[in-house]
Amino acid sequence: MVTINDxxxxxxxxxxxxxxYLNGGSVSRKTKETLDRIxxxxxxxxxxxxxxxxxxxxxxxxxxxxxxxxxxxNEILGSVDRALxxxxxxxxxxxxxxxxxxxxxxxxxxxxxxxxxxxxxxTVVTKAHREAISKIGIPVILLGQRSxxxxxIVHDELDAGYHIGKHxxxxxxxxxxxxxxxxxxxxxxRLRKKGVLDGLSLSDDVHVxxxxxxxxxxxxxxxxxxxxxxxxxxxIICATDNIAIAAYKASVSLGKSVPEDVSVSGxxxxxxxxxxxxxxxxxxxAYKEMGKIAVENLLRIIEGEEIPRRITLGCEFLPKESTIAxx
Amino acid sequence: MVTINDxxxxxxxxxxxxxxYLNGGSVSRKTKETLDRIxxxxxxxxxxxxxxxxxxxxxxxxxxxxxxxxxxxNEILGSVDRALxxxxxxxxxxxxxxxxxxxxxxxxxxxxxxxxxxxxxxTVVTKAHREAISKIGIPVILLGQRSxxxxxIVHDELDAGYHIGKHxxxxxxxxxxxxxxxxxxxxxxRLRKKGVLDGLSLSDDVHVxxxxxxxxxxxxxxxxxxxxxxxxxxxIICATDNIAIAAYKASVSLGKSVPEDVSVSGxxxxxxxxxxxxxxxxxxxAYKEMGKIAVENLLRIIEGEEIPRRITLGCEFLPKESTIAxx
DNA sequence: CTGAAAGCGCTAACAA
DNA sequence: TTGTTAGCGCTTTCAG
Numbered sequence: 001m002v003t004i005n006d007x008x009x010x011x012x013x014x015x016x017x018x019x020x021y022l023n024g025g026s027v028s029r030k031t032k033e034t035l036d037r038i039x040x041x042x043x044x045x046x047x048x049x050x051x052x053x054x055x056x057x058x059x060x061x062x063x064x065x066x067x068x069x070x071x072x073x074n075e076i077l078g079s080v081d082r083a084l085x086x087x088x089x090x091x092x093x094x095x096x097x098x099x100x101x102x103x104x105x106x107x108x109x110x111x112x113x114x115x116x117x118x119x120x121x122x123t124v125v126t127k128a129h130r131e132a133i134s135k136i137g138i139p140v141i142l143l144g145q146r147s148x149x150x151x152x153i154v155h156d157e158l159d160a161g162y163h164i165g166k167h168x169x170x171x172x173x174x175x176x177x178x179x180x181x182x183x184x185x186x187x188x189x190r191l192r193k194k195g196v197l198d199g200l201s202l203s204d205d206v207h208v209x210x211x212x213x214x215x216x217x218x219x220x221x222x223x224x225x226x227x228x229x230x231x232x233x234x235x236i237i238c239a240t241d242n243i244a245i246a247a248y249k250a251s252v253s254l255g256k257s258v259p260e261d262v263s264v265s266g267x268x269x270x271x272x273x274x275x276x277x278x279x280x281x282x283x284x285x286a287y288k289e290m291g292k293i294a295v296e297n298l299l300r301i302i303e304g305e306e307i308p309r310r311i312t313l314g315c316e317f318l319p320k321e322s323t324i325a326x327x
Numbered sequence: 328m329v330t331i332n333d334x335x336x337x338x339x340x341x342x343x344x345x346x347x348y349l350n351g352g353s354v355s356r357k358t359k360e361t362l363d364r365i366x367x368x369x370x371x372x373x374x375x376x377x378x379x380x381x382x383x384x385x386x387x388x389x390x391x392x393x394x395x396x397x398x399x400x401n402e403i404l405g406s407v408d409r410a411l412x413x414x415x416x417x418x419x420x421x422x423x424x425x426x427x428x429x430x431x432x433x434x435x436x437x438x439x440x441x442x443x444x445x446x447x448x449x450t451v452v453t454k455a456h457r458e459a460i461s462k463i464g465i466p467v468i469l470l471g472q473r474s475x476x477x478x479x480i481v482h483d484e485l486d487a488g489y490h491i492g493k494h495x496x497x498x499x500x501x502x503x504x505x506x507x508x509x510x511x512x513x514x515x516x517r518l519r520k521k522g523v524l525d526g527l528s529l530s531d532d533v534h535v536x537x538x539x540x541x542x543x544x545x546x547x548x549x550x551x552x553x554x555x556x557x558x559x560x561x562x563i564i565c566a567t568d569n570i571a572i573a574a575y576k577a578s579v580s581l582g583k584s585v586p587e588d589v590s591v592s593g594x595x596x597x598x599x600x601x602x603x604x605x606x607x608x609x610x611x612x613a614y615k616e617m618g619k620i621a622v623e624n625l626l627r628i629i630e631g632e633e634i635p636r637r638i639t640l641g642c643e644f645l646p647k648e649s650t651i652a653x654x
Numbered sequence: 655c656t657g658a659a660a661g662c663g664c665t666a667a668c669a670a
Numbered sequence: 671t672t673g674t675t676a677g678c679g680c681t682t683t684c685a686g
Binding site for chain 3: 013014015016017023026027028031042050053054055056089
């Protein structure tokens, strides 16, 4: 391995000169040319550990995600990655497999790696999270959940829910089933549902039934396949697109057709909602934008600038075949 | 920031003793207890840069992937991550957005980060790849493509293709359309197709037409929507599940029903093949196993052990509704 | 513009 | 078992 010392010797200068050259300091024209040549010849690359050890920070940005195979996660990660690359940072991804404790563990693990900042796709924010965030002393941006513990970028869940609730009312549905997720998930479990109920309350004779399922497609499907037998709902509002697809499949398996017998909608704007027939009504979130803004702001915090503690991103209502009869 | 020196002073021992304690060397019972306490009190964590600088290797393993939002990638990455975590390694993911040049760039970028090893989900292996691999002097495992440049774990593409070809023949199809991808992709473009043609040749009066499309769903769909107008094929064999879905959608948009008018199948075993109706006949690859073995072997190489240069993973043929009339 | 020297936090001989 | 010492490769004063 060739080091800065080797380069210095080869060039007949001190290593501090090489360092200056490397970091854009002033060097004479002649020294620059020699160094240009020698570095090219030797394929020298600085040792990032030595650099980081010295300057006490790395070019790594950590992310903590609940799972890899999720449309939302992928969209966000993709744009985070792109934005980071532009700024010469490397993405360090840690996956928690939906285990909340591991979110906290990873917060500490990433701090040990001395990442410059952390982007946390949180599901809940517990006391342990707050403690970790304050303890590690590294900028953390929360995505999808709000908390006073740190900066957060969130979707407008209330508005998203409201769109769907209103949609159901406008279509004249009276029996609605809301298939939600645990309320410990503040954003998806509580706010999204609240928005839906707000929208539904535009009419006073809508009857709403509520159930809670797992985020996981298979589990949701297994549950609904049974549950829907006893349901007389004409509109099933699901808290995510995955659950919506499970509800659709479950309905079909019970001999009901969508949207003729029962309407189904989700949230998220996953591309799969267009791939199946009928296409699924949904609300599209600004995942790409979220990732981009997260990076921009994180780097800003790292530079010591101020940014807003809360940013709320808009969403887009996309009515499709699953709630509106096909032509 | 608390360092090993602080701990040493607090405990009244030399830092080498602390280091030994940290790395499982022998320390007296008494020293151990003091250190236990002090480290807990101070929340001390070793500086990974200093460690890595010293021992000249990191606990990072790099991966290079063509894109994030792919079922195959996610499956592999998930199991790689899991396996790595068990061994106390961190995953560093770099995304190339399908840009082959960036695969090579990332090889160098990862070597600069001094990753302990690299798992490369390659699409092609060019001379530049080979050069990079030999230059960086870091173990590289290739996934999905074989090359004499380094270790490789691949799917049994020939067998997979053969299954599908044979299936078409057994169903009595005479007019088959093969929708493939570029042959620069050795595994998917060439071997998979070869397997299919081998299978089809079990009958001598099958007529095969071939076209090449992009891996991208939208692009494939746009192309097929037009192309299929002039096709009289009764079975469309697609090189990936995504393309199969595009072919299915395109067929439907042309008023043909699947599988009554035309059969469609893919490769991969993506979960979406079960989500749409009709479910899509496919060949399931051992993605999870691939990731797991990749990690096991990579760590083995890092430890200096020998492993086989080539590993071929089996696949599973899954006939479904898109080629076999629904009950 | 350049060089000498100190030191980032850690590990690993080597001696005691 | 423990401490001393010498770096790992780099950046950064501080003199020159």
